[in-house]
Amino acid sequence: MSQSALTPTALHQYRQQAAEASAGISSEAIYTCFEKELLHRSASGSVLDWGSGQGLLTQRLLNLKQFQSITATDIQSRPKTIDAAIQWRQADLNNPLNLEAEVFDVIVSAEVIEHLENPRAIAREWFRLLKPGGLLIFSTPNNESWRAIIALLLQGHFVEFGDSSYPAHITALVRKDITHILSEAGFCLPEFLFTNVGKIPKLPRYHWQNLSLGFLKGLRFSDNVLAITYKPQ
Numbered sequence: 001m002s003q004s005a006l007t008p009t010a011l012h013q014y015r016q017q018a019a020e021a022s023a024g025i026s027s028e029a030i031y032t033c034f035e036k037e038l039l040h041r042s043a044s045g046s047v048l049d050w051g052s053g054q055g056l057l058t059q060r061l062l063n064l065k066q067f068q069s070i071t072a073t074d075i076q077s078r079p080k081t082i083d084a085a086i087q088w089r090q091a092d093l094n095n096p097l098n099l100e101a102e103v104f105d106v107i108v109s110a111e112v113i114e115h116l117e118n119p120r121a122i123a124r125e126w127f128r129l130l131k132p133g134g135l136l137i138f139s140t141p142n143n144e145s146w147r148a149i150i151a152l153l154l155q156g157h158f159v160e161f162g163d164s165s166y167p168a169h170i171t172a173l174v175r176k177d178i179t180h181i182l183s184e185a186g187f188c189l190p191e192f193l194f195t196n197v198g199k200i201p202k203l204p205r206y207h208w209q210n211l212s213l214g215f216l217k218g219l220r221f222s223d224n225v226l227a228i229t230y231k232p233q
Helices: 008-021 026-040 056-064 119-129 146-155 174-185
Strands: 045-050 067-074 087-090 104-108 132-140 189-195 202-207 226-232
Touching: 008 146, 026 056, 026 104, 026 132, 026 226, 045 056, 056 104, 056 226, 104 119, 104 146, 119 132
Parallel strands: 045 067, 045 104, 067 087, 104 132
Antiparallel strands: 132 226, 189 226
């Protein structure tokens, strides 16, 4: 059955099941990149973890001790392990949040946008929720790595967007897409960073970095990319 034929209740259940299929967890390398950027940019004030899953990144935001308020949102219910100081909003992130505009200084989103149906609508919602001068950092699978490109050539799809990843991963983006989407929403031109952790094609137990003593890194040798941008003042 196509999504367009689903009732609103059935569509919500479908999206919730898709979210649960991803387990709501990202990698240590991704979380570390977020922490480094937030510290490097002296991020503070109110922060929203958009698509927090099991709340692992959210808890790390609290541990940084540099935010006055932390809000997390996800289609799944509040994890039992999350700290009481964190505000939790359960919501389908394909739709706008029931929040006033310009309420957050920072929005982070780790490996979420590829799960959602309309990245342009998501970027517009991020722009709406951020205060002028607000910081946005999000990550997504790096579809310009050698691993992703080889899968596209040999299998007809990016490595993280095959049948085994569906319906969790539904929106594949490259840097040019991200730049267009953010610019159209009103954001400044983004910077891109890479996790410098990448699996070798057909040998997922091994990483380029282990075999090269860390020399192979960046765009072609990282499984994930971070986009960093600001809402203009």
